[in-house]
Amino acid sequence: MNPASRMVYYAEVWEMVRQIPVGRVATYGQIASLLYPPEGITPQAYKAFSPRWVGGAMAACPDDVPWQRVINSQGKISLRRGEGQTNQRELLEAEGVIFDERERVDLSRFRWSGPENK
């Protein structure tokens, strides 16, 4: 897959993430499932790896993307290796998202319901 296609995909991810309202969170897999696979990617490959691509997109996201609202399917914050603990949790708490004592979010309560097919 060429770099250009990947950038386009990243841009789509960011666009989707920007639609997550304040006080809500979404999972990597959820974001991925809302987007169409990049060109030249088989459905199987997409299913298997899209969550990590979303992660990759987050790693390179612009400042106007609320990356902190994207967490893993367990409701926990995932950080890139070596990346020190950021204040992602504080950012979310400031938006009204509640973390339990194990730094976990109750997805059944804060999970973003999707683009609402506006």
Add this chain to the structure above:
DNA sequence: TCCTTGACTCAGA
């Protein structure tokens, strides 16, 4: 070209 790693997920205990 080969080998390791990955902001993940799902199934099984």
Add this chain to the structure above:
DNA sequence: CTCTGAGCCAAGG
């Protein structure tokens, strides 16, 4: 519900 382990395909060294 929580903890472990295996697997997914591509990118990067």
